[in-house]
Amino acid sequence: MKHWSRRFGVVLLALGLLVASSAPVTANWSAPTPTASLWDIDEQLVVPYLPNNETLAGTGPWHGTVTVANASNFPVTVDIAKADGSPITSVNLPGNGSTTLAAGTLFGSSPGGGLLLSGREQGGCASQAVQEFTKTRGTPANTADTIALPVPSGVNVTQVVVSQGTTLYAAPADYTFSQVGTTLNISWAPGGAEPAGGSAYSVQVAYDFPCRPARLSAAVKLMAPAPSTNGRTSSTHLMVSGYAGLSRASAVGSTLVAPIAQANYSGWKTVLHVTNVGSTLCSVTVKLYQHPSGTQTHTLTQAVAAGATWNLDLVAAGVPNNWLGTARIEGVGCQLTASIDRIKPTQPWGTPVNMALTNLALPAGSLTSTVYVPLVFQAYFDWNTGLAVTNAGGVPATVTINYYGTNGNLITTKSLGPIASNSMDFDYLSGSGGQLAQAVITSTQPIIVSVDAVKYTGGGADVGQALTSMGINGPLTLTPGLPMPLLRVPLFQKQGSSGNDNSGIQLFNVGGAAATVTLDFFDASGAPQPPSPLTVPGIAPNGAVTIYAPSQAPLPANFQGQVRAAVTAGGPVVAITNNVNYDVQADGSAAFNVATGQRALRVDFGKVANKSGVDTIIVAQTVDENGVQMPAQQILVQGPAGLTITTSPAFTNMFGAATVLVKGTNTTAPVTVCWDLNTNGNCDPTEPQVMQSLSWAP
Known part of the structure; x- marks a missing residue:
């Protein structure tokens, strides 16, 4: 078999890479999911559309599979829901493990649609770091109670706060606490102030071992006209395509830009395929702009129900x-995500x-003026x-x-433009003979590149x-004190008796x-495989x-699993991956x-609404790129004058968690929690952080 780079290309979509949106997140105490930093870009994954026995552009029927990989070294449970959050199923993945689910398994006989994937650690951990009991x-x-x-x-x-209304009880003057197994004892034996018998009071608690966020990645494989149960393809298939699930921060917005139609x-x-991942009906407008003028020629509208997909x-x-x-x-105030299929039946x-x-x-809002393209073909074995x-x-x-x-030498510099707003221009690398190349694209305006x-x-x-990719948004912003980001390939396949699907990176x-770069290969059970x-x-x-x-001889035949790549020197490095099977009849x-x-x-934030003068508990948890807890990390909690902040800086325990108390009097104030990577005592803009507005107003 010829070398992979001769036969086909590989691709990557921008994912926000290192620094995500700095917009505040909203605490919602009634939700089981803790308030989390948007800097943790892969807390929830979004699959915009997975077809299930459906006709697209007169071809098909199209089917799909989604492969989910656990990039953590501990077991996780992955909750799979429809786009409106309605649960479908949950799957357990071992550390470094992966699994593939077919659209027919997820949707049954119903049409396909969008998916939400959320992971949580299995085992002996607290699903919430802070809880309040009445x-x-x-x-x-x-x-005692x-x-x-x-x-x-x-x-x-590790921490208890007891209050009744705006009355804050003191320990150990008013009460003490102890724990036996999973029973918490609040003893009022000290004889100080205490609530009246029969009256309700509040108890906030913090735990030492909150569950770690699951580190997930996902690959969506599309095939027609036959389904696949395991992500493998064969001569029963005519066409194959695919894309990767995106983090919610990278995939969802009220205005989306499609690079080409x-x-x-x-x-x-x-x-x-426009999917509404919000909780209410959304009026969606698709505006079409013609090349090369950028003139808007069509406006198409559709009311899209929560969780539904508009296949346009x-x-x-x-x-x-x-x-x-x-x-x-566009959908004003909506939460939209979309994929775009381009099919050539004639x-x-x-x-x-x-x-x-x-x-x-x-x-x-996620688009930038610098874009990286990891692979460009110029007449390379007839690829262009x-x-x-x-x-x-x-x-x-x-x-x-x-x-x-590929040796890093500059081949040529090209210029395009001026390109009208909402329009596009094209470029092809020219030259004699065939060659592989990479590209760095810079613009005076935000761009999206197909x-x-x-x-x-x-x-x-x-x-x-045929292959398509989208340019990777840059420039990459690296945070001092952090290693290079870990690259995650959720689906990597090698040919064998199970089929001739082959992957490259x-x-x-x-x-x-x-x-x-150091790469590790893990099979579906999470076991490392050679040449790791x-x-x-x-x-x-x-x-x-x-x-x-196929060039990695030690890698077992029929391998199907994930690959993780760590940049151990130099960089940054971006990556693209691809999969091909020439047994497929056409593409x-x-x-x-x-x-x-x-x-x-x-x-995680405790509940403090309408409790002037009462402490709220804040628990911050730090994990590395593989989800491993990081002890002895410096955590800062900062707010305006007038707030009382206890134990800041705080340092994480052996489970990577640190607890801080904050209280205010008749006020609503922004509170910032940050991981002080450089230990300079400031929440620097490049450091991971959460800003939350907390209220102690009566």
Whole structure:
């Protein structure tokens, strides 16, 4: 078999990489999920659309699978829900394990749709780091009350706050507490102040071992016309496509930008899948802008129920043949996510046909003016890549593209523009002979880039293959004190008796120094497999390296599992992955995002509403990129003058958790909790943090 890089390309979608939105998060005490930092970008994953025996652009029926990988080294439970949060099922994954679920298993005989994936640690941990209980004071005075704690045995209470209205009781003057198993005893034996017998009072508690956030990644594989139960494809399939699940912060917004849309343009037909992941009905508008002018030519609207998907076929909606352009998806106040299928069932010049590409629409606010493209083909064994650069800004954009060889040397610099707002321009790397390249694209406006690689000519089973990727948003912002992000490939396959699916990973060093990357391969049970650990040294600045499954002889045949790649020197490094099976009748290629993982901060807040002068408990938890607790980390809690903050800085215990008390008097104030990585006593903008407005107003 030829080397992977000769046969097909690989792709990645921007995922927010290191620093996510700094917007405040809203505490909701009634919700079972704790308030968590948006910097923890993979707390929940979103699958915009998974087809289930459905016709798309006149082809199919289309089916899908979703592969979920546990990037933590401890067991987790993954809760899988419909897009409105309605639970479907839960699956248990061992540490470093993965599993594949078919659309038919998840949706039954119903049409497919969007999915929400959330993970939680299994075992002896507290699902909430802070809890509040309402207790009725017993009689007589100076006796004890007991509370049954809803936590596993072995989880210990580290802090208690007892209050009644705006009265805060003091320990040990008024009460003491002790724990026996999962029973908390509040003893009023000291003889100080206490609630009247028969009256209700509040008890806040903090636990020493809160459950760690699961570190998840997911790959969605699409196939027609036959289903797959395990993510493998075969000669029963005609077309294959794919994409990776995104973090909620990267996937969901009220305005999304689709990089390219076609209405029977050179045979390519587009279906937009717009899913409402909010809790209420949403009025969605899709605006179409024609290339090259950027003129809005069509406005399409649809009321989309909570959890529902609007499958918008542009040709069926009346968009004229040979229309080419971009799309914006808008829903005021809505929570939307979307994927875009582009399918080529016919060809103006005959063959090849039955090609499929899948892009994702991204929130407009997440787009940047720097984009990385890890792989570009220029007549490389008849593969060619076209870059569609869309201006998502409000004024015309000027774009510069630097192409680099795999050795890191600059090949050429190209300029595009001015590109009108909401329009696009195209570029193809030219030259003599075939070559592989990478690209760094900079613009004067935010852009979104679709990277289409196709093979229309040549010989062999790989003619008629098609791949698409989306440029990776940059520039990468690295936080001092943090390692390089961990790269996560949820689905990596090697051929064998189970099928001829093969995967590859492209590593692109976008840093200024040579990079070293170490890769670990884990099968579905979570067991490491050879050649783990595989060290790849000396990736040149702006250079790239390919890791191809069949070229890794020690990797067992039929391998299916995940790969994690750590940048141990140099960098940053971004990556793309791809999967192909030439037994598929027409287009057997699928492309997936490579998610990244970094150290994470989780913050739980106690309930303090309408309790002037009463402490609220704040618990901060720190974990590394693999979900391992990090002890002895400095945590700061900061707020305006007038707040009383006890024990800040605080230091995390052996379970990576630290507890701080905060109280105010007749006030509402913003409180910031941060992981003080450089221990300078300040919550620096680049450090992981949560800002929450807390109220002690009567």
